[in-house]
Amino acid sequence: MKKPPPLPDQPEGGPPSRRGRPPEPICDEAGTVHRTWLEPVRNRLIASGLTLDDLVSRSGYSKTRLSELLRGKGYYPGWEITYSVIRALDIPVDPVRRLWTAAALEAEKNAAWIRSRISDVQPLSPDEQPVAHLGLTQAMWQPYTAYAQAFLQTERRAQQLVAQTFDILWLTWNEATLSPHTPRYAWQLLRSRVHAAAAKRPDGRPDLRPAAFSTAVQAQILDLTERLARIDVLAQFFDTITQLPADQMDITVLRSLCGVAPDAIPGIIGLSPAIAHSLDRHARGALRQLRPDTDSQE
Template identity: 55%
Template sequence: MPPSGPAQPPPLQGAARRGRRPAPISPQAGPSHRAWLEPVRSVLFASGLTLDDLVDRSGYSKTRISELLRGNGYYPPWEITFSVSHALDVPTSPLRRLWTAAAREARKDNDWIRNCIDQVAHDGDSPPLPYRAFTEAMRPDYSDYARAFLLTDQRAHWVVCEAFDILWLRWSEVAASANLNHYAWQLFRARVMLRAARHADGRPDLRAAVFSTHEVRGSDNAPGHFMALTELIELFDALTRLPDAQMDLTVLHYLCGTPAAGIAHILGMAPALTHAVDHHARATLETLLNAPIPE
């Protein structure tokens, strides 16, 4: 259902040639703030509208809208965020969830958030059916992958929901892409890596995932347990030295138990390429694990 309020006029002819684009996003904007701000800016740039057009459509000043689009200054109340998103025909339900998470990131209390939302009447949106089908199909495997890096069901569930809300905001762009599955996977993967523990060199740190494996949980008192644990930690650490595609495939197949036949679909790869990536990943892991330790 579209947002309540007056119908919006069509994009103005030649609007892309008037005015200037907003300045880059401020470094002050945190990851949750960028989660909704980047898609909103992307919709604005694709629409051909300018800041002057948003002023006319939203009723807010150019200064306020410019600050909002840069993520600069105070975290924006929901009323102005909704007004700008309404002018751009951005889905309200996912945006409101992302806005709420970013408000908490900005240390806004629950009363402030609730009061902001209560100022705007909205009945919610229904997601496109293809989007619903896609996210329902991908949710289990995405959740398993997120859990491997984020360790808990709660954190994995949160980042999957965040990625799917961003995907909904970008759905027109995603659906028009040449490889929807690959596009969605890269978007989701970026959200996981943003919140994964990291080594000093920037690699994700997968070592803690060892303690959630079946082999470790079921062998606390088995002979040689410490040696097996050490070897698993070395293996999991080596996984993160693989190129991205090789690491993703290995984590999905060997840590999450995703059937090989389904991995190509999840990653948006050709099946033949998936087999080649698996072969190279195993060869690279063997080289890494057998490399001499520097003295």
């Protein structure tokens, strides 16, 4: 497959030189992980100003098939057509391939089908990961995973979600770097995905209570009755944490459940030390009002 022509030129900060009609909405049957790569592809097409006819000429696929791919309609798309589209739109291949693979598993495609579809495509060259994105990934992998595991329970699920989050961040890197503060953009992306995947309370809050079973404190208690009582107290405390506003909850989870040093929290959540300290103080005060025994749980 030859390299596609460059996308239409546009003035810096200005709109594309022309705009195609936006694709129809994504179908309801498209899976959650499927949407994680499909939405950035659709956004890139809209931002590029290319029409569907342009995409036909660049990718070599029919308008019908491309329309179905962009809507997530019908069968899960093969890697060959997906690769053709992302190359035509000058989108990094590696993160899309990983997300495409995860979504294929979500669509109940077996490993042999996935390997076969990927082997049908000969990639042009490896993608060059932005240095700043690589640095952010290396710096935040551990705290992001700890935060995700507090809500998702298993390390495997947490690592999968964090890996997908960094791939989505790569696909939206231009948007992330144009935001006022890239680490804040990245944290909000992680938080939204963690909370979407977490178990929910009837009122829609994430359910942190199961985290009480995995704390080091209760694991050190040998007496079963005492341990169960301790778990119950911790579960109530963790449930109270989710009543806090989002940023206060994040800081409390990182500090109380993940064991992150207070000085490291501002850099993780992308807020200034002064704002993070103020939020932490307000969170502690709110928890003392909601649960007078808070101090004994921290």
